[in-house]
Amino acid sequence: MLSLLRKIVSVGRVAEPAPPRPEPAAADPAQRIRTLRGSAQVRCVDAGSCNGCEIEIGQAFGPVYDAERYGARIVASPRHADVLLVTGPVTRNMAEPLRRTYQAAAQPRVVVAVGDCAIDCGEFAGAYGVEGAVADVVPVDLAVPGCPPAPDQIVAALRRVTGR
Amino acid sequence: MSVNLPGTALAVAAGLSAGAAAAALCAPDRIRVRLVGTLSALLGAAGAVAGGAALAGHTYAARLPDLFALSGVTLQVDALSGVFLAIAGAVVSATSIYGIGYASGPGRGRWAQALWPLFAFSLLLVPAAGSVSTLLVAWELMALCSLLLVVSGDPASGRVREAGVWYAVMTHLGLVAILTGLLWLGAAAHTETFAGLRIAAAGISPAVRGGVFVLLLIGFGSKAGMAPLHAWLPRAHPEAPSPVSALMSAAMVNLGIYGLVRFGLDLMGAGSRWWWLTTMTLGALSAVYGIVQAAVANDLKRLLAYSTVENLGLVLVGVGAAGVFQDSGHPALAVLALAAALLHTAAHAAFKTVLFLGAGSVLHATGTRDLDELGGLRTRMPVTTGVFALGALGAAALPGGAAFPSEWLLLQSLIHGLAVPGTLVVVVLPVTVGAIALSAGLAVATFVKALGTGFLAKARSRAAEQAHEARGSMRTGMGLAAAACAALAVLPGAAGPALARATACAVPGGGPRVSAGVARQLTALGSTLWPLMLVAVTLGALVLLRAGLALVSRRAGQRATAPLWDCGAPPLTARMEYTATSFAEPLQRVFDDVLAPESDLDVTPHAESAYLVERIAYSRAVPDRVEHRLYNPVVHTVRRAGLAARALADGSVHRYLGYGFGSVVILLLVLAAAR
Numbered sequence: 001m002l003s004l005l006r007k008i009v010s011v012g013r014v015a016e017p018a019p020p021r022p023e024p025a026a027a028d029p030a031q032r033i034r035t036l037r038g039s040a041q042v043r044c045v046d047a048g049s050c051n052g053c054e055i056e057i058g059q060a061f062g063p064v065y066d067a068e069r070y071g072a073r074i075v076a077s078p079r080h081a082d083v084l085l086v087t088g089p090v091t092r093n094m095a096e097p098l099r100r101t102y103q104a105a106a107q108p109r110v111v112v113a114v115g116d117c118a119i120d121c122g123e124f125a126g127a128y129g130v131e132g133a134v135a136d137v138v139p140v141d142l143a144v145p146g147c148p149p150a151p152d153q154i155v156a157a158l159r160r161v162t163g164r
Numbered sequence: 165m166s167v168n169l170p171g172t173a174l175a176v177a178a179g180l181s182a183g184a185a186a187a188a189l190c191a192p193d194r195i196r197v198r199l200v201g202t203l204s205a206l207l208g209a210a211g212a213v214a215g216g217a218a219l220a221g222h223t224y225a226a227r228l229p230d231l232f233a234l235s236g237v238t239l240q241v242d243a244l245s246g247v248f249l250a251i252a253g254a255v256v257s258a259t260s261i262y263g264i265g266y267a268s269g270p271g272r273g274r275w276a277q278a279l280w281p282l283f284a285f286s287l288l289l290v291p292a293a294g295s296v297s298t299l300l301v302a303w304e305l306m307a308l309c310s311l312l313l314v315v316s317g318d319p320a321s322g323r324v325r326e327a328g329v330w331y332a333v334m335t336h337l338g339l340v341a342i343l344t345g346l347l348w349l350g351a352a353a354h355t356e357t358f359a360g361l362r363i364a365a366a367g368i369s370p371a372v373r374g375g376v377f378v379l380l381l382i383g384f385g386s387k388a389g390m391a392p393l394h395a396w397l398p399r400a401h402p403e404a405p406s407p408v409s410a411l412m413s414a415a416m417v418n419l420g421i422y423g424l425v426r427f428g429l430d431l432m433g434a435g436s437r438w439w440w441l442t443t444m445t446l447g448a449l450s451a452v453y454g455i456v457q458a459a460v461a462n463d464l465k466r467l468l469a470y471s472t473v474e475n476l477g478l479v480l481v482g483v484g485a486a487g488v489f490q491d492s493g494h495p496a497l498a499v500l501a502l503a504a505a506l507l508h509t510a511a512h513a514a515f516k517t518v519l520f521l522g523a524g525s526v527l528h529a530t531g532t533r534d535l536d537e538l539g540g541l542r543t544r545m546p547v548t549t550g551v552f553a554l555g556a557l558g559a560a561a562l563p564g565g566a567a568f569p570s571e572w573l574l575l576q577s578l579i580h581g582l583a584v585p586g587t588l589v590v591v592v593l594p595v596t597v598g599a600i601a602l603s604a605g606l607a608v609a610t611f612v613k614a615l616g617t618g619f620l621a622k623a624r625s626r627a628a629e630q631a632h633e634a635r636g637s638m639r640t641g642m643g644l645a646a647a648a649c650a651a652l653a654v655l656p657g658a659a660g661p662a663l664a665r666a667t668a669c670a671v672p673g674g675g676p677r678v679s680a681g682v683a684r685q686l687t688a689l690g691s692t693l694w695p696l697m698l699v700a701v702t703l704g705a706l707v708l709l710r711a712g713l714a715l716v717s718r719r720a721g722q723r724a725t726a727p728l729w730d731c732g733a734p735p736l737t738a739r740m741e742y743t744a745t746s747f748a749e750p751l752q753r754v755f756d757d758v759l760a761p762e763s764d765l766d767v768t769p770h771a772e773s774a775y776l777v778e779r780i781a782y783s784r785a786v787p788d789r790v791e792h793r794l795y796n797p798v799v800h801t802v803r804r805a806g807l808a809a810r811a812l813a814d815g816s817v818h819r820y821l822g823y824g825f826g827s828v829v830i831l832l833l834v835l836a837a838a839r
Contacts, residue, residue, distance in 0.1 A: 098732070104729050
């Protein structure tokens with residue numbers, strides 16, 4: 001216990017300095033993004049990803065990028081969530097669960113497609129097990145391109161949602 | 165001379181019993197079931213009145229010399245009999261009303277119905293008996309009626325027949341033990357009335373009294389489901405029709421306790437300390453063993469039968485503790501322990517009636533007792549589920565349940581008893597306290613399992629899906645017993661004066677001061693429960709208020725409904741729930757060494773390759789280990805001896821005449837030599 005406290009004191013804050021605030025909310029094209037000001041509860045849905053994006057999301061919520069500073073928080077159930085962070089091309093087996101997850105999330109809900117696969121199936125386009133991109137299954141409000149996207153890009157997208 | 169209330173009520177009960185039996189045999193089919201049920205319920209009410217009057221201080225004694233040749237019938241009712249009369253009467257009333265709806269279906273003939281009032285009356289006659297011969301006659305009447313009622317369930321079924329044989333053999337071995345013990349006692353005391361025995365018992369040598377007590381402990385203990393002698397109980401209770409199970413489990417087994425208290429504590433004056441230490445130890449053993457077996461049982465009625473073993477074990481602990489305290493000169497503690505035991509008998513009768521009748525409704529509605537195949541009954545059988553929940557709360561001995569005051573009182577008396585000197589006492593008492601605590605904890609798990617997997621969640625079989633609510637009279641019977649449960653849970657203090665009178669019969673040293681102390685204890689216990697009741701009442705009122713407001717403002721229609729979140733997978737199915745087996749699995753693992761469960765995994769490989777599995781068959785059974793180790797060897801030996809003796813009877817008349825002649829000659833020789 002003491003050693004843990006000592007570690008906390010000696011390491012201190014490792015978070016990167018916060019980049020400037022995103023542009024004002026009114027400028028955002030999507031109406032729904034503007035409604036969640038201040039804080040957003042985030043549920044990650046892996047719709048068939050190679051897990052590269054998951055590692056980057058993990059980093060985004062880790063101590064260095066610390067997305068929670070900006071009001072975004074990971075939750076364990078879509079019933080608690082405002083934002084769905086969807087990764088990967090949507091596989092046939094995950095298409096229905098993704099739809100149900102979307103239905104289960106509280107309204108108003110924001111869907112963020114993370115990574116190239118989520119935006120246009122990327123490397124896996126046309127594969128036999130792939131149903132389509134995320135936008136083919138549920139309406140997407142925000143996209144984060146990259147294979148995988150860097151944590152700061154994910155954080156920037158979440159800051160557009162929380163507005164902080 | 166004024167009318168004697170217990171005597172009159174008993175006479176009325178006898179008349180009603182004869183009337184109901186005659187009605188069962190003669191009345192036209194259209195009204196028969198209803199008539200017999202009503203008359204039996206009145207018979208129960210008369211018994212309860214007799215018991216209540218006895219508890220209020222009226223006594224009754226009578227001798228009817230003409231009723232039986234040689235001995236006559238002697239009756240005597242005091243407050244101790246009153247406890248058991250009142251319990252038996254109340255249980256008979258509730259189960260008879262329930263039986264009207266239950267028996268309306270097929271499968272119960274006139275004879276089974278005629279036996280019911282006789283069985284009920286024998287349950288009243290045993291505690292009212294005033295002499296050894298009357299007690300034995302009533303006891304045998306009770307045993308025979310219950311045996312015939314057990315096998316009346318489904319005579320064609322092999323399981324029923326097997327249960328009947330087990331019950332017949334064990335109940336009669338018990339009778340032999342009681343008969344031998346009581347005849348020995350009567351011969352030593354030169355009298356057979358209870359009043360005479362009470363005076364003469366002090367002059368009998370301790371060795372004879374000890375021998376008599378051991379025989380009585382075996383006989384009465386086996387009736388009360390005491391641990392190594394309980395084997396008939398989990399066989400007979402599940403196979404009997406449910407009202408019969410309820411009557412046997414809630415009223416008949418209590419009479420084993422009555423016998424022990426009457427003869428051990430009252431007539432033989434507490435005797436030696438080892439008697440009661442043995443009783444306590446066996447009681448604690450029954451409690452733990454019974455509830456461990458109940459926790460892993462899948463058959464709902466088998467579970468309840470093992471729970472009876474547990475609860476009667478707790479009562480035996482109380483009786484044993486009363487004996488130990490009385491022997492060591494602590495009458496106040498003895499009164500407390502005995503009051504706890506009697507109160508627990510009453511509480512057990514109340515909640516076990518509810519539970520067995522509830523199980524009967526389930527069996528009636530679904531045709532199965534297997535908890536693994538039930539589930540989801542809450543929506544289709546709301547009343548049954550409600551009363552079963554109340555009974556389960558009582559059986560789990562949680563505050564607010566019927567058994568809580570009595571178990572609490574029992575623990576208190578044992579903890580105060582640690583002041584009693586003696587090496588064995590110092591060892592046995594704390595171990596018993598631990599055993600009670602363990603059995604109470606396991607009881608919670610057991611009844612969470614029974615209610616949770618049996619009634620809640622989704623139905624796991626087609627039978628459970630198509631269940632229907634019990635008939636009106638069945639609901640009335642269950643409701644009466646549930647009301648008794650609630651009364652015992654909320655107002656245990658009201659039983660104080662009656663219990664004080666009953667314990668004063670068996671523990672003479674008590675006196676009014678001690679009895680008043682018991683009443684005060686109970687009242688204090690009742691008042692400590694008040695905060696809980698206040699919270700419950702307040703919560704209930706708030707819920708009602710909320711419902712009322714919703715009704716007034718008509719907002720009920722606007723309530724949003726959403727499907728249950730199931731992780732996005734296809735809908736939740738009944739296969740995903742806890743079954744009774746899976747719920748009990750951790751407990752079975754913990755008590756592996758005690759239970760010795762048998763599980764068998766049979767893997768059939770594919771014909772083409774040993775690495776491909778075609779079929780896996782898994783079976784699991786938890787046999788009664790005591791039965792396995794203790795009874796099977798005896799049964800096998802008897803069977804072998806029987807088969808060997810078959811050679812003696814080869815059908816030749818000459819040989820049989822030879823046997824007769826040979827035995828007479830040997831007998832004459834023995835008599836001549838003995839002269």
